[in-house]
Amino acid sequence: MIRFLLKGLIRDHHRSVFPVIIVSLGVMLTTLLFSFLSGVLSDMIDASARFETGHLKIVTRAYQTLSDQLPNDLALTHVDTLLASLRRDYPGYDWTARIKFAGLLDVPDEHGETKTQNPVFGLAVDLLRSGREAERLNVRKAIVSGRMPQHPGEVLVSDELARRIDVGIGHPITLLSSSSSGGMAIQNFIICGTVEFGIAAMDRGAMIADLSDIQYALDMPDGAAEILGYSPNGFYVSDEAAAMRHAFNDRFTRSADRYAPVMMTLEEQNGLGEYISYIDTVGYIVVGVFLAAMSMVLLIVGLMSGIRRYGEIGVRLALGESKDMIYTMLLVESVVIGIAGSCIGTVLGVAIAYYFQEIGLDITGALRNSSIMMSNLVRARIGAASFYIGFIPGLAATLLGTALSGIQIFKRQTASLFKELEA
Amino acid sequence: MATSQIITVSNLVKDYFMGRQFFRALNGITFSAVKGEFIGFVGPSGSGKTTLLNIIGALDNPTSGEAIVLNKPVSTLHQKEAARLRNDSIGFIFQTYNLLPVYTVYENVEFPLLLLKKGNAEREHAVMQALEWVGLTAKAHSRPNQLSGGESQRVAVARAMVKVPEIVLADEPTANLDAANSHNILTMMQRLNDELKTTFIFATHDEKVISYLHRKIVLNDGRVVDDIMMN
Ligand SMILES: Nc1ncnc2c1ncn2[C@@H]1O[C@H](COP(=O)(O)OP(=O)(O)OP(=O)(O)O)[C@@H](O)[C@H]1O
Numbered sequence A: 001m002i003r004f005l006l007k008g009l010i011r012d013h014h015r016s017v018f019p020v021i022i023v024s025l026g027v028m029l030t031t032l033l034f035s036f037l038s039g040v041l042s043d044m045i046d047a048s049a050r051f052e053t054g055h056l057k058i059v060t061r062a063y064q065t066l067s068d069q070l071p072n073d074l075a076l077t078h079v080d081t082l083l084a085s086l087r088r089d090y091p092g093y094d095w096t097a098r099i100k101f102a103g104l105l106d107v108p109d110e111h112g113e114t115k116t117q118n119p120v121f122g123l124a125v126d127l128l129r130s131g132r133e134a135e136r137l138n139v140r141k142a143i144v145s146g147r148m149p150q151h152p153g154e155v156l157v158s159d160e161l162a163r164r165i166d167v168g169i170g171h172p173i174t175l176l177s178s179s180s181s182g183g184m185a186i187q188n189f190i191i192c193g194t195v196e197f198g199i200a201a202m203d204r205g206a207m208i209a210d211l212s213d214i215q216y217a218l219d220m221p222d223g224a225a226e227i228l229g230y231s232p233n234g235f236y237v238s239d240e241a242a243a244m245r246h247a248f249n250d251r252f253t254r255s256a257d258r259y260a261p262v263m264m265t266l267e268e269q270n271g272l273g274e275y276i277s278y279i280d281t282v283g284y285i286v287v288g289v290f291l292a293a294m295s296m297v298l299l300i301v302g303l304m305s306g307i308r309r310y311g312e313i314g315v316r317l318a319l320g321e322s323k324d325m326i327y328t329m330l331l332v333e334s335v336v337i338g339i340a341g342s343c344i345g346t347v348l349g350v351a352i353a354y355y356f357q358e359i360g361l362d363i364t365g366a367l368r369n370s371s372i373m374m375s376n377l378v379r380a381r382i383g384a385a386s387f388y389i390g391f392i393p394g395l396a397a398t399l400l401g402t403a404l405s406g407i408q409i410f411k412r413q414t415a416s417l418f419k420e421l422e423a
Numbered sequence B: 001m002a003t004s005q006i007i008t009v010s011n012l013v014k015d016y017f018m019g020r021q022f023f024r025a026l027n028g029i030t031f032s033a034v035k036g037e038f039i040g041f042v043g044p045s046g047s048g049k050t051t052l053l054n055i056i057g058a059l060d061n062p063t064s065g066e067a068i069v070l071n072k073p074v075s076t077l078h079q080k081e082a083a084r085l086r087n088d089s090i091g092f093i094f095q096t097y098n099l100l101p102v103y104t105v106y107e108n109v110e111f112p113l114l115l116l117k118k119g120n121a122e123r124e125h126a127v128m129q130a131l132e133w134v135g136l137t138a139k140a141h142s143r144p145n146q147l148s149g150g151e152s153q154r155v156a157v158a159r160a161m162v163k164v165p166e167i168v169l170a171d172e173p174t175a176n177l178d179a180a181n182s183h184n185i186l187t188m189m190q191r192l193n194d195e196l197k198t199t200f201i202f203a204t205h206d207e208k209v210i211s212y213l214h215r216k217i218v219l220n221d222g223r224v225v226d227d228i229m230m231n
């Protein structure tokens, strides 16, 4: 019987092909959009964690309140001891010290006279002792020319900055900044390579130096602006981070020391928390709107084809089907259509999302003036949810549309359904 | 005898409600029919023929009175029991054929047997037999839109007859057919009535149909005004 009805369903394109197309389109768009949103979100979280915030970050209270000014005079001291205790307390987590600094780059000509000066934003990470930071920041891949620093005194500058101040590999530069004691810090470096991260905020005017070089230059022995912590599996887990932060900060609540360390989660920095919940909300709204629109269209299609089918339903009643049976068969048909449409839509959506996951969508233009740590390539991300976020609503909407439109059959008197036959 | 009476209609009233008004389409119909009859409800348009046929076919409920069809009181049947009654024992033929357009002739005729959950071999045999009765075995795999009106109605007859029901209800079966096709269909029905003892009940005002009837029940304004045996 079901086979017989499905045969009819397939032959009647108004009832099969058309709804399947609608369902697959809706499901495809939902899947694609969702994959994009989660791609953007996870890329953003990932880039932020790597470059800026860590999964957890420790600074001094004083540094925290003035952090936009990069107040290295308020930075953490006895960093090696702190790192050792963190590694002991949170095994598996990767803890690393960094210094962010700002200053002027002074470029000398061949006589040693100042040729140009340019403001610079700097990031000092451990490049010489272990390769982990280089890997985390993807430095090797970011190198446009030259090589990684291998000796003290070697730095990388962004390719854009290097071109602007017209320096090449091997060129000496001088960093003018302020030391941790508030004095003038002057230090010479050699450019060993130029980099481009594909992150607008990093590529505009940054230099990357080894941590110990900058500790020396800024007179911060055993000091660091911040300590970043990364979870063992590389994923940010909100609850776990919050718990760690609580436990850590509890130990210092009674201290009035301005230099006491405070731990912050990724979400607590740079407004990322709001960003995450904002994108989450947008995601829900988008999926919700699609679901509602799709249900509406399917309901209308269901109603229209229902009306078209009054005659058929009348005949089937006359031939001895009960209303329950007919209603059930309509639902079975809609499940078949829903599954077919949702499968096609999901496959298409995931396929297109896969393309944008691998290739990405270049939005460099949109980020020219942005300081968000966000990649210039927007990538979709296919997760488990990509496979059901469109599928389930697609199936549900089809079923709902049919269920609602099918109720008409029960509402109408058998004989009046039947009257359609005589028209 | 109650055993041979397959339809007993007593004091049947049907009101159609339209807002606060109601319209009495059937006004105290009483008659009975025995197995193998070839009866027609005859009367002017609006006299209640279709309404009566629908109640006998358990597609509609009476307002009062009762129609007992094959020992089942139609007014108290649950819609599932009504469906079962139609499925087992009643074949319908309509003025507008009402074949299912997406199915072939063969499949249209097969449909009632699928509802009866008949096995493959039995279905195939019965369908081919029914198509033979109406002389359409050659068109088994055509679609309804490839058939003439006469052929379509013959398929409808085959569909009604395939399960060899006790009763066939035919509402204006010839209204859309020319004279030749009408006679063709009616001769066929007469033959089936003869051979299989199927009871036929028509609703019609077509003189051609009336000339074939064994019994004519004349309706007017929802009442039986005459009940004539014909020879
Ligand atoms: N659903 C309905 N609502 C209201 N009135 C109805 C309804 N169905 C039928 N009627 C009325 O009931 C009366 C009998 O209708 P019925 O269809 O039984 O007539 P009929 O004898 O079959 O006529 P025809 O020869 O034109 O087919 C008509 O006056 C019709 O207007």
Ligand SMILES: [Mg+2]
Binding pocket: B049, B050, B051, B171, B203
């Ligand atoms: Mg009528």
